[in-house]
Amino acid sequence: MLTDTAHADTAQDTTPHHSADAPGHESTVAELSHDFRMANGRLARRLRQEKADNELSASQFSALGSLFVQGPLTLSELSEHEHVTPPSMTRTVHALVTAGLVDRSGVADDGRKVVLTATPAGLDIMRETRKRREAWLAQRLIRLSPAERRTLADATSIMKELANS
Template sequence: MLMESATPAPASTPARRSSVAELSHDFRIANGRLARRLRQEKAENELSGGQFSALGTLFVDGPLTLGELSELEHVTPPSMNRTVNCLVEAGLVQRAGAEDDGRKVVLSASEQGQALMRETRMRRDAWLATRVSALTPERRRVLAEATLIMRGLADS
C-alpha cells in the first residue's frame, strides 16, 4: 500500500477535479483523514483528544493562564478547568503562581507531559517520514510546494 501512494494519481481522482468547490471539498476530506491518521501515532496514554490538545498547546506555547489556554483551544474556561484538572491529576501539567502576580495561576507541561509530547512528535514524524520517503522526487517537490500553500491557508 505504501508504494501505491507514490504513483501518480489517475485522472478520475480528486487531484484532477476542476471546480474550486470540488477541490476544496476533496482537500478538506484528505486533510482530515491525514490528521486522524497522524493522531493515531501517539505515545501510549488514555488522554482524550481535548486533553491531548491542551497538553500540546502548553508544550508548544509554554506556560499559560487558564484563560489564555481556553482561548487558544477555543473552549470555555470552565471546560478547560476540567481538562486541566485531569491533566494535573495525571501528572502531565503543573500549576504555579505567576511571578508578576501571585493571584494568577500559570499552567505548564510537567517533565512527564513534555516527555509524552516529545515521544508523540517522534512517532508522528517517523510515520510520516516513512511514507514521504516512498514518494518519487517529483511528488516530494509537489508536497513541499503544497506544504507552503497549506501554511498560507492556515494563516489566512
C-alpha cells in the same frame, strides 16, 4: 485542471461527486475544496493515532500540546488558545494535573493568577508523540518520487498560506 465554477449550495447538490484527481476530469473549486478537506482530515486523523499516550482525551492532549509548544500559560490564555470556555478548560487541566502531566503554580505578584506548565512527564509524552508522528510520515514520504516530494513541498507552502489567512 481546475475550473472556477463552484456550486452555490453544495448541501443541496445531489449530483455524484467527481474526485479532483479522476483522470481527465476538470475539477471545480467545490470539488477540489471537498477533496482537499477530506484528504487533510484523513491525514490529520491518521497522524493523531500516532501518539505516546492513548489514555488522554483529544482535548487533554491538545491542551498539553499547547503548553508544550507555547510554554507556560494561564488558564485564560490556554482557554483562549484552545477556543474553549474557562470552565471546560478547568476540567481538562484538572485531569492533566491529576495525571501528573501539568503543574499549577501561583504568580508571586498576583495570588489569584495561576500559571500552567507541562511537567517533565508531560513533555516526554509530547516529544515521543512528535517522534512517532514524524517517523510515520517520513516512512510514507520516502516512498514518493523526487517529483512528488517537490509537489508536496509546494503544496505545504500553499497550505501554510491557507492556514494563516
